[in-house]
Each structure stands twice: as C-alpha cells, then as structure tokens.
Amino acid sequence: MTKVIAFDVNETLLDLSSLDDAFEDLLGSAALRGQWFAQMLQLSFVGGLTGEYVDFTTAQHAALHMLAERHGHTLTTDEATAVVSRMSSLPAHPEVPGALRRLRTTDLTLVALTNSIQTVAEAQLTNAGIREHFDGVISADAVKRLKPAPEPYLTVARAFDVDPAEVRLVAAHSWDVSGALAAGCKAAFVTRPGMVPSPLGGRPDIVGADVADVVDQIMTMDTE
Known part of the structure; x- marks a missing residue:
C-alpha cells in the first residue's frame, strides 16, 4: 500500500516557461x-x-554558458546569475495548488523530492505558494547523488520509515520515473507537453495529462 507520495518539482509542479522571456532577451530565442x-x-x-558530483545550481550556470557559446553569444556572470536565480520564483502549473489541496485530505504523506539544492527547493515551493502542502522537502544534494540514482528515492523511504514499495514518485520526466521504479518505488507519470514515458524498463501504473489527473488516480488507487 502506498503511504508516501514524492513529487518532483521542476516542470512537474513548477512551470519553467516563465523563463522564456529571459532566453529571448539574452540568446534570441525562447x-x-x-x-x-x-x-x-x-x-x-x-x-x-x-x-565528480555537480549540484544542480552549478550545472545550470555551466549549461547556460555552454548554450550561449554554442549560439555565438557571450554571457556575463551577472547575466547568467540573473537567469538561474529565477529558478527560485517559478510559478506552479495552474492545476497544482488545487490538486495538492485535495491530496492533503487523505492520509498520504506528501514530500517534495528534487535535484535542486535545499535552499532553492524551499524557496521554489514557498514562492509558488505550495510549501504548506508538503510534510517535507528532500534535496538529492543531501546525499550527493542526483535522481535517477537510487539514493534519493531510498532517502524518502528512510525519512518516513516506510518500505520503498510504499513510496510513489510523481514526475514529468521519464528518467525520474525509471529511477524510482528501479529503486523499488511506484511511480506516476505526468505527460506534460513534449513529455512521453520511456519504452524501456518498468512502466508506471499511473499516467495522467497533468497533476490533477494523476491525483485523481492516486486517490482511487492509493487511498482507502
């Protein structure tokens, strides 16, 4: 039986399209x-x-400079920092707050499980107005092993004293879902535009168009 629902944050809960104007301004294309x-x-x-562990924030800075160079642009440190810092103030996808509120009416434990560093993760959820819906926020940075490595998923199980099979990940990334299933957890895949499940390996038993759709199925399958 599922006891803990672990939500991925970036793209699953939060909308990265709010960064498009920055990419349009700096690099010429959203x-x-x-x-x-x-x-x-x-x-x-x-x-x-x-x-050679690389945390998410460091990788974001490096990737931005690489992308700029690839397209014939040069970014200053301040310009790159301005873009990366906006990761802390992304809005939630429209259906997310209501879906989380509904899930909080159940006995399930809700946790945010993210590759973002802890301070960024807390800021993201707080600024998006959804931090109150979670019993905890776990950053993979704490174990220096990013998803889809097994350690972050197993850290959730240990943190709430449950078996990995009692944890369900919700994510809009096929690599994240594959990682959770390989670690012995359940998974639910959110098919946001452009996101499709991997044809390789295990398959999630819940697939939905958005978080509200997935939550509807969780409340049917994972609650009494």
Missing part, C-alpha cells in the same frame, strides 16, 4: 530554454557517472 535544461541535466548526470 526555444533555447529547453536546450538549456537538457544540457544542465546532461552535465549533472555526467558528474554522477564519473564520480
């Missing part, structure tokens, strides 16, 4: 925001694979 996020993930994952 479309580069997606490339930046993908580059940041690559740098973070390479750090994990090579044993």
Whole structure:
C-alpha cells in the first residue's frame, strides 16, 4: 500500500516557461530554454557517472554558458546569475495548488523530492505558494547523488520509515520515473507537453495529462 507520495518539482509542479522571456532577451530565442535544461541535466548526470558530483545550481550556470557559446553569444556572470536565480520564483502549473489541496485530505504523506539544492527547493515551493502542502522537502544534494540514482528515492523511504514499495514518485520526466521504479518505488507519470514515458524498463501504473489527473488516480488507487 502506498503511504508516501514524492513529487518532483521542476516542470512537474513548477512551470519553467516563465523563463522564456529571459532566453529571448539574452540568446534570441525562447526555444533555447529547453536546450538549456537538457544540457544542465546532461552535465549533472555526467558528474554522477564519473564520480565528480555537480549540484544542480552549478550545472545550470555551466549549461547556460555552454548554450550561449554554442549560439555565438557571450554571457556575463551577472547575466547568467540573473537567469538561474529565477529558478527560485517559478510559478506552479495552474492545476497544482488545487490538486495538492485535495491530496492533503487523505492520509498520504506528501514530500517534495528534487535535484535542486535545499535552499532553492524551499524557496521554489514557498514562492509558488505550495510549501504548506508538503510534510517535507528532500534535496538529492543531501546525499550527493542526483535522481535517477537510487539514493534519493531510498532517502524518502528512510525519512518516513516506510518500505520503498510504499513510496510513489510523481514526475514529468521519464528518467525520474525509471529511477524510482528501479529503486523499488511506484511511480506516476505526468505527460506534460513534449513529455512521453520511456519504452524501456518498468512502466508506471499511473499516467495522467497533468497533476490533477494523476491525483485523481492516486486517490482511487492509493487511498482507502
């Protein structure tokens, strides 16, 4: 039986499209925001694979400079910092606050599980107006192993004294869902625009168009 719901934060709960104007102004195209996020993930994952840990904020700065160079631009440190700092004030997707409020009426424990460093994660949820809905905020930075490595998911299980099989991750990233399933947790996939589940490995038993859809299914499957 599921006891803990662990929500990914960036893109799953929070809307990164609010950064589009910054990419338009600095690099000439809002479309580069997606490339930046993908580059940041690559740098973070390479750090994990090579044993040279890179935290999410450091990876975001590095990815921004790489992207600028690739497209013939030069960013100052202050310009890069201004973009990265906006990660702390992203808005929640419209359906998220209401969906979380509904889930709080159940006996399930809610936790935010993110690759963002702890201070950024707390600021993100507070500024988005949804921190009150969570029983805890866990950063993968605390164990210096970013998702989809197993340690962050297992940290959630240990923190709330439950078996990994009693934890369900909710995420809009196939790599995050795959990591949770490989760690022995359940998962729910949020198919935000452009997001599709991986055809490889385990499959989540809940798939929904947004967090509200996923929460509806969780309340049917994971509550008594």
